Amino acid sequence: MPDSIPQRFSDLAALRRSVAAWRQAGERVVLVPTMGALHAGHLALVAEARRIGRRTVASIFVNPTQFGPNEDFSRYPRDLETDLGLLGRAGADAAWTPAVGTMYPPGFATRIEVAGLTEGLCGPFRPGHFSGVATVVTKLLNQVRPDVALFGEKDFQQLRVIQQAVSDLDLDVEIRGVPTVREPDGLALSSRNRYLSATERAVAPNLHGVLTEIAAAARGGAAVAGPINAGQAALEAAGFQVQYLAVCDARTLAPVERVAGPARVLVAAFLGRTRLIDNLAV
């Protein structure tokens, strides 16, 4: 395992010079966009980046425009030194750590809106969130100019929104999803898991349990309404406040009544003050 601090860039021109030199040398560059607070899920993205490319750039930027006014932007965990150490051990070559003023200088006026895919699931509960994500990711892709960019499947709607934006805007980059990394008890890794109290942490794996049951029930083409109602009741009895629990077409994210092609079961629920999301392939 390599163990060196990745080269850190906060200056866009310097980052571009390095990446341009790699590309000129014929080296395939892979970007792993993150908001820091790195965990094993992010490190799996870095490992995949190293497997498929020659150079790995991880970006660390807590993007203010994807947080709503009552969301956790100010308390979102930030620990750059630890993150750089983890990236070094994982073998990333570079860390792109722009300041807010570099990403959004005074007068910044553009936003990218992806219709359709953002209208359901997290969309209504987080107005402006996906526009903030699509805008910042488009900027990161233009700044780094990677051959491939990797995103965790845990944020499945985000992955689909980014794929749509990249396709619609003819961005010359391949977007790939990487399977969710889970704790042994099934809880999907998330930087927000550190907000959970010990009691909430013990309850949190129920989310994965319910998704697994619904996916199994839906797989044979049976109606999904019954399993979804039972799953929602089980989560609420365990102390969750469910925002949505749905089986959706994996491409369009439109809810389906029965599974006839690639589908995904997706959930968002609050446990205390912490909002958790998860999903599984059906």
Ligand code: PAF
């Ligand atoms: O998934 C995340 O961590 C963020 O939404 C991303 C893709 C880095 C954009 O800020």
